[in-house]
Structure formats: C-alpha cells, structure tokens
Amino acid sequence: MNPMATRAKQWIDEKKDPRSAYWQAGLEAVMDLFLPHLEMGKLTPVRPLEEQDLLIFKAALERVDLSPGLFAAFLPPVVANAIIPPDSAEELVRIEKGKPSYKLIILRPGKENRILCVEISNHAHRPGMEIFQSGALLGTFDYPTHDLCIAELTKAIRVHAWKKDKWQRNDYISYTLNWFEKTEYLGKADVSVDENHSFFHRPTLIKTNRVDALFLMIYEILHHRFQENHEGLCKGLTEAGEKNYDTDMTVSASHRLAETSVLDLLNLVKTLNLLDFKEFTAAENKAFDQEFARTVRKISSDLEAMVVAYSCKKR
Numbered sequence: 453m454n455p456m457a458t459r460a461k462q463w464i465d466e467k468k469d470p471r472s473a474y475w476q477a478g479l480e481a482v483m484d485l486f487l488p489h490l491e492m493g494k495l496t497p498v499r500p501l502e503e504q505d506l507l508i509f510k511a512a513l514e515r516v517d518l519s520p521g522l523f524a525a526f527l528p529p530v531v532a533n534a535i536i537p538p539d540s541a542e543e544l545v546r547i548e549k550g551k552p553s554y555k556l557i558i559l560r561p562g563k564e565n566r567i568l569c570v571e572i573s574n575h576a577h578r579p580g581m582e583i584f585q586s587g588a589l590l591g592t593f594d595y596p597t598h599d600l601c602i603a604e605l606t607k608a609i610r611v612h613a614w615k616k617d618k619w620q621r622n623d624y625i626s627y628t629l630n631w632f633e634k635t636e637y638l639g640k641a642d643v644s645v646d647e648n649h650s651f652f653h654r655p656t657l658i659k660t661n662r663v664d665a666l667f668l669m670i671y672e673i674l675h676h677r678f679q680e681n682h683e684g685l686c687k688g689l690t691e692a693g694e695k696n697y698d699t700d701m702t703v704s705a706s707h708r709l710a711e712t713s714v715l716d717l718l719n720l721v722k723t724l725n726l727l728d729f730k731e732f733t734a735a736e737n738k739a740f741d742q743e744f745a746r747t748v749r750k751i752s753s754d755l756e757a758m759v760v761a762y763s764c765k766k767r
Contacts, residue, residue: 456477472584479557509528513634625651635720652726714744
C-alpha cells in the first residue's frame with residue numbers, strides 16, 4: 453500500500469470522512485514531492501512561471517504572510533490543473549475542468565500536519581480555501597471574487613496556519629528577512645507583515661534599537677545572498693585580482709561590492725519609506741555612520757574569506 457493510501461486508511465479507521473481523508477492524503481503526497489525545493493517561511497513556485505503566471509504569483513506573494521515554520525507552494529496551471537479533489541467530493545471543487553487553476557498549498561508540519569489548499573484563480577467559480585488536519589475538514593472559506601480571496605489571505609493564514617508557540621530570536625530574524633526580501637522583489641511597501649513579529653518594526657523583540665536592527669537586516673540579507681551565489685561571485689572577484697596581478701585588487705573589489713550592496717538596500721528602505729531617517733536623533737545619526745562602516749567591513753571580510761576558500765579549492 454502506498455503512503456498516501458496508508459495515511460487515508462488510518463484516518464478512515466479513525467472515523468474521518470473518506471473524502472476529506474483521501475484529499476488531505478493526496479495534498480500531503482503532492483507536498484512530499486515539492487518539499488526538497490521549498491524553504492520554510494517562503495511562498496515558492498514549484499516550477500518556472502510563465503509571463504501570465506507572474507501577476508497571480510505576485511498578488512499572492514504580497515498577501516501570503518507565513519510564519520517561519522510553514523512550507524508554502526505556489527502551483528501554476530500546468531501543475532494545479534492536475535490536482536483535483538476526489539470525484540465523490542464535489543463540494544471541494546472550486547474551478548471547472550479546463551479552466552486555468554492557481555493553487556496555494558500551505559503545510560504546517562507537526563505531530564498532526566495541518567494543510568491549507570487555496571484556489572486563487574480568477575477563473576474559479578468559487579475561490580477560497582479548505583483547511584485539513586488528521587484527515588478531517590476543519591473549515592472552508594468561500595469568497596465571492598478572486599480579488600477578495602487574495603485580499604483575505606493574510607487574515608486566514610495567520611489565524612489558521614501560524615503556530616502559536618513562543619517565537620525564538622531566530623524566528624523573528626527569519627520572518628523579518630522573508631518580509632524584506634518580498635518587499636524588495638515586489639518593490640512595494642505595503643506587503644503583509646505582522647509588525648509584532650518583525651524586528652525591523654519592533655527592534656525590542658531581539659533586544660536592540662532601530663539603527664542596529666536596520667543594519668542587522670541588511671547584513672543578514674547580503675550574507676545569505678552572497679553565500680547562495682558564492683561560486684560565481686568568487687570567480688569574478690578572483691579574476692579582478694588576477695587580471696591586475698594584484699591581490700589587493702580582490703580586496704578592493706570586495707570592499708566596493710560590499711559598499712554598493714549596502715547602499716542599494718539603504719536606498720530601497722528610503723525610497724519605499726520603510727524608515728523615516730529624518731526622525732533620527734543626533735545619537736542615532738552617529739550610530740548610523742558607525743554601523744554603516746562596520747557592516748561594509750564585515751561583508752567585505754566575508755567576501756574575502758569566500759574568495760580565499762574558493763582559490764584554495766581550485767588548487
């Protein structure tokens with residue numbers, strides 16, 4: 453017996469409705485396929501998006517507010533059209549066959565997984581979501597329009613998917629970085645965020661102040677970004693030094709890249725009015741200058757260490 457059927461049978465043996473049991477088991481099987489490509493706290497397309505998919509994805513990304521422990525998959529029609537409820541569960545059908553479906557599947561892993569399946573296509577005759585746990589349908593949300601469904605995603609996800617456990621420092625950092633990356637990608641300031649869980653908005657969550665919080669966010673964003681692209685980055689910085697027969701050129705290039713990258717993110721914060729720099733006190737302005745220089749040095753040092761490791765690996 454395959455894992456999907458095993459899960460469903462267990463729930464049916466526990467007197468759960470076979471229709472919801474099989475549908476949740478099927479959704480979990482789908483997520484099992486995608487999990488290696490998903491990152492906690494981020495809405496991720498399960499395959500490259502076509503041009504017509506991007507508007508729907510960006511609208512969802514703007515409103516889907518995930519706590520750090522959630523997995524979320526965005527399914528464009530090429531995938532979503534094949535994921536349909538059992539024939540016996542007509543009440544779970546939200547879009548006619550042949551119409552382009554856009555689905556979100558959100559998984560809260562745990563001893564008893566909770567899973568949300570959301571149909572957000574503007575072709576759906578009944579956009580909305582179902583919430584499942586332990587093979588049971590916990591709730592259904594129907595919306596009269598696609599736009600209202602998108603608008604209500606933030607509220608529904610926070611209430612029905614977020615874990616209620618006390619957050620740790622790393623949770624606040626992860627949540628804040630994910631919010632800022634979405635803001636940067638969308639170029640919008642009104643991306644859904646719970647300010648009570650964002651250290652950028654409430655620095656006291658991690659026992660710091662707003663200047664240090666700003667530069668911590670920038671450092672963490674750039675550190676992760678450079679780590680993800682370390683091979684191409686190191687190759688470029690190494691070649692800059694080799695071309696000029698001067699290792700100091702590599703150091704200089706690292707410093708310039710660090711400084712430019714920090715300035716770019718600061719300009720984004722300013723352009724989107726995420727922080728009012730005019731409100732800074734004299735002490736904060738002084739701290740800003742110090743943290744800017746320190747953050748540039750720290751990122752530059754990280755880059756130089758990456759280049760050294762890359763050069764040693766090449767030998």
